[in-house]
Amino acid sequence: MANWLDSVFKVNKPVIAMLHLSALPGDPGFDSAAGVRAVVERAKSELGALQEGGVDGIMISNEFSLPYLTATEPITAITMARVVGELLNEISVPYGVNVLWDGRASIDLAVATGAQYVREIFTGVYASDFGLWNTNIGEVARHRARVGGKDVKLFFNIVPESAKYLADRDLKSITETTVFATLPDAICVSGLTAGAATDVQALTTVKNAAGSVPVFVNTGVRAHNVGEQLTIADGAIVGTYFKQDGVFENRADRTRVEELMGAARDFRATLG
Incomplete structure (x- = not known):
């Protein structure tokens, strides 16, 4: 395990849960009455x-x-800062933030709220459901330094959801050059959408090419496969499975959380 994972999570192969916020001011689905x-x-x-x-x-x-927007409106991160601020006294585990799909806004929010990590699309150019999707990691990295976020860890989603890499390059090559040229703190491997299974071969390819950079399985982790996925990956990010009935739109269900986390702990026990 990479040293920074050890120091932040203090557990082998951590499982990070997504806390999905309801639609926010400015979003089409925002409940302005509530x-x-x-x-x-x-x-x-x-x-x-x-x-x-x-x-x-x-x-x-x-x-x-x-x-989603690939360059968010200011109201989004501002509202998220309020929400995180109201949660801080109740947060007892390491926490990160993700302003979809805006790397700079994610870093700004992390610095403002004391979050230890962010996850975003930081590299590549894609044809996506949101239009042509471009990135500029050099600019984002310099922005992180300017705003005092040098200690905020960056999770790079190397297989974006709802998008296809425009360059004709294989996943091994993309991983190798991402690690060498753009300095990720961790790499995430995803399926097509939230909750969709992550391809085991893709996860294995990225892990083998990432060297010492931690690799997280980013979607599709369930109680029955968490051990299989963590055999390959250094950690997991889980959202949909933790919801009532495993439905994306529903609220988190403690029973399902306990089920998956129990399976994860059982797997860790086999590692010694």
Whole structure:
């Protein structure tokens, strides 16, 4: 395990739970009658279910800001900062943030709220459901330094959801050059959408090519396959499985969290 994972999570092969925020002001689905207070109250309830269920960390994201922007409006990160601020006294595990799909805004939010890590699409050019999707990791890395975020760890999603890499390059080559040229703190491997299975061969390819950089399985982890996935990966990020009935739109269900985390602990026990 990489040293920074050890120091942050203090457990082998950590499982990070997604805390999906309801639609926010400016989003098409925002409930203006209920207001931001309803967003905060739901987030508090789900945070309780996740932490009491035994997760190793959380990642707070604006998952219901559909359809997503690749350059968000200021109101999104501003509202998320309020929500995270109201959760801070109740957060008892390492936490990160993710402003979909905006790397700079994610870093700004992390610095403002004391989050230890962010996850985003930091490299590549894609044809996506959101249009042509470009990135500039050199600019983002310099922005992180300017705003005092040098200690914020960057999770690079190397297989973006709902998008296809435009260059004709294989996954092994993409991983090798990403590690060498763009300095990720961790790499995430995803399926097609939230909750979709991550291809085991793709995960293995990235892990073998990533060297000492930790690799996380980013979607499709379930109680029955968490051991298989963690045999390959250095950690997992889980969202949909933790929801009631495993349905993306539902709230986190403590029973399902306990089920998966129990399976993860059983697997870790085999590692010694």
